Amino acid sequence: MPATALLRHGGSAVNDHEVLPLLDQIGHVVSEAITRARPELAGSDPVVRRSDRADFQSNAALALARRLRVQPADLAADLVADLAPALDPARGPVAAVERSGPGFLNITLAEHAVWAQVAARLASPRLGVGTPERGRRTVIDYSAPNIAKEMHVGHLRTTVIGDSLARVLDLLGAEVVRQNHLGDWGTQFGMLIQYLDEHPEISWRQADLAGDVSAVSALDQLYRSARAAFDADPAFADRSRARVVALQSGEPATLARWAEIVAESEKAFRAVYDRLGVLLTPEDSVGESSYNPVLAATASELVDAGIAVDSAGALVIFSEEVTGPEGAPVPLMLRKRDGGYGYDTTDLATIRHRLRDLKAHRLLYVTDARQALHFRLVFEAARRAGWLTDDAEATHVAYGTVLDRDGRPFRTRAGGAVRLTDLLDAAVARARAVVADRDHGLSPAELDQIAERAGIGAVKYADLSTSRVRDYVFDLDRMVSFTGNTGVYLQYAHTRIRSILRRAGDSHPEVDPELPMEREERALALALDGFGATLIEVSRTLEPHRLCGYLYDLARAFTAFYEVCPVLGSAEPVRGNRLALCQLTARTLSRGLGLLGIAAPERM
RNA sequence: GCGCUCGUAGCUCAACGGAUAGAGCACUUGACUACGGAUCAAGAGGUUGCAGGUUCGAGUCCUGCCGAGCGCGCCA
Structure with missing residues (x-):
């Protein structure tokens, strides 16, 4: 051809x-x-x-x-x-x-065509995957933890799913713009800053804390104390309110303390991102506070356009599409009766910025499914304002809730949010036990490293491998299992193939397209040939579970091949063709796991 | 009240409108001293919540019910 x-x-x-x-x-x-x-x-x-x-x-x-x-x-x-x-x-x-x-x-x-396909993909550094998203500027909004608060299980899905989509779209050529919309503004900071000011003896900065306690952990605690003081002591409550005013009006000392809280919190987030293997960097952080200067202009633009109207002293945008109780149109709250701005306004300023200034073609918001109505209203308003046109696309990438084994939202016994680090620690500990059980002669240091990769990978894979919109059950035992559709299974499959390749020694196998094919070789080759199409499916549907399903099928196709087709025991030229299949499978698994944000270790 | 999402094997989940709805776990019966046991082979397990409709063809699309979860102005 x-x-x-x-x-x-x-x-x-x-x-x-x-x-x-x-x-x-x-x-x-x-x-x-x-x-x-x-x-x-x-x-x-x-x-x-x-x-x-x-x-x-x-x-x-x-x-x-x-x-x-x-x-x-x-x-x-x-x-x-x-x-x-x-x-x-x-x-x-x-x-x-x-x-x-x-x-x-x-x-x-024709068998030669199938072999030729294996050779062509093997010869490509990107496994033959194209760049259909080239030139498409895509903003992905994900993770968005709250400053001065611990990251918890509620941040897991947005972070893991958003990061995987960023990786897939990037490989397909999109111009990906990651945006970490930090919760870095609000009245709660007045309380916290006032409390810190009145208790200078308390250490909360990263450098002043003992090893495994993070600044957000300390701040999270201090916020609770501040909250208690606020409720118990009217005088403190008054001073806190005054502090909110000082913050909002940009009083230098207050602003400096706030900035310090933000910086310390980001250090802690970065530690979690590093551990999770998430791409987000400080440059991707564009918190709510960044939009403060343009909130008033955003609101007045919407008033001038005739979209925003006064209602009971507040400024709102009534939906033309959605009604609430008693058939009344549902509003976006643009400016509260007290003159303050809320998240509705911030999100409108944000979408305006991304469309008008960043000139994005595609906007993805990776957040909880419960925010569906909110985004529907924001997108509708952006369309009416003329910001969101037919040239661009805005999508709420919604996901379901993480449940415990009893089918209830995942919480601690006390009913609080489970800290992300605790969750990861538990998964790593469980993975360590499972990997140690196999005992492939690993040193303690290697075991630690592999347990970390397997445990983190297990959590991420479990999150990515089921349909995004559905709730899923967080079950550590199942996710670290060496059998079934798990991250550990795929990592192990990869190490097994790498083992064969190491023993073979030949890193550049030749494919002879004239050789006959076994049924299992053909099935494996056809599976390998579907990698790029699967990635396109993921980019279209924004559903990483399709990639998981593909990789699992691929690993099983390899297993079937491996059962009946000796590799190292075969003579050339059969050996070369089979090594080529092994190498292409290993590279596809490794690349695929990488797109999920999961490591593919050499041994485990 | 209205809206959104979900409902598939005992359990956890798949299935661009295509032929006989597939995996894993659990279960039953066999096999192999292993290119790293990620075992392998066979079996059993289903009225895809219910009822209509569109189509040559529906788990998938449409309508109506049933059930579950979530959401519907001054918190994000």
Whole structure:
């Protein structure tokens, strides 16, 4: 097939794939047959899918027969006839086509085409994955912990899912802009700053604390004390309110203390991000406070546009689409009766900034599903204001709640939020026990490192591997299991393959495309060929669990191959082809896990 | 009251509108001194919450019910 045909086919962009998947190659072949058989149907979807009865099947005849008022079986027969010229076993990818059932076309691939695909992907540093998202500026809003508060289980999903999407979209060529919308503003800081001021003897800065206590941990405690004092002591409450005013009006000493609290908190967040292996950096932090200077302008712009109106002394935007109780339109609270601004206004200023200043084409908000209505209102307002146009897309990437084994929201016994570090510690401890149980001659230091990677990976994988919008049950025993659809299983699969490759010694296996293929080799090769298409699915649906499912299927396809196809015990040239499959599988698993933000250790 | 989301094997979860709804765990019966036991083979397990509709074809789309969770102005 000429290079241009590899690069362009029915309707897809040129850079969808660096190495055109066989499924798309077959789609191209079937499309040409459709055009030959029925010119009026040129451009129709060839409807090529994986099949359990052949390598691929095309359902095009079934889909198109109605338009022609013919029997699907008859159209299928015509397509078989028109595919005949493509059946050049020496050159094309198709070895055989047959009609089946009411009008399916079962398509068998030429073995050399499958081997050639393995060789092509192996030769590519990016495994043949293209850049279909190239040039698309995509803002991903995720993580968003609160300053002076511990990160807890509620931050897990947004951080893990957002980070994975950032990695996938980046690989696909998108211009990813990560935004950590820190909760760094609000009246609670008045209370906290006042309390710190009145208790200068208390140490809370990272440098003044004992080893494993973080500044946010200390601040979180101090906030509770401040809250108690606020409730118990009216005088302190008054001083705290005055402090809020000082903060909002930019009084230098108060502002400096606030900035220090923010900086100390960010240090603690960074430690958690490092441990989790999350991409977020200080440069990605654009907290709520950043929008303070433009809140008034944002509000007045919406008033001028006639969108925002007065209601009972407050400034609101009434939805034209959604109603609340008693059929009244649901409002966004733009300015409270006391003149203050809330998160509705901040989010409006934020979306304005991202569309107007950052010139984003796609906005992703990775937050809890419970905020669905809020984002619907924000997007509606942004559309009415003319900020969000048809050139851009805003999506609330919603996710479900983390539940305990009894199906209730995951909390401590006392009913509080579970600290993220405690959660990770527990997972690492559990992973350590499971890995030590295998005993592959690891030193204690290696064991520690592997337990950390396995435990963190297990938590992240468990979070990513089920449908995003559904709630999921946090079950440590299941997530660190070496069997089933777990991160540990995939990491282990990777180490096993790496072990084979180390023993083989040959890091540049040659693929001989003329060799016959075992059934399991073919199944594995076809699985490997689907990597890029899976990533495109993830970018389209924003559902990382599709990548997890793909990697799990890939690992199982490898297992089946490994059962029946000796690698090291085979002579060349069979050995070379099988080593190529091993190497491509290892690289695909490693890259895939990397896109989930999970390490792929060499041993475990 | 209105709205959003979810409902699939005993359990945890999959399934771009395609043929016989798939995995893992648990269960039953067998096999192998192992390229790292991530065991392998076979079996059992389902009216995809219920009822209609669209379609050549529906777990998937539409409508209505049932059930669960969540949300609906001055907290984010």
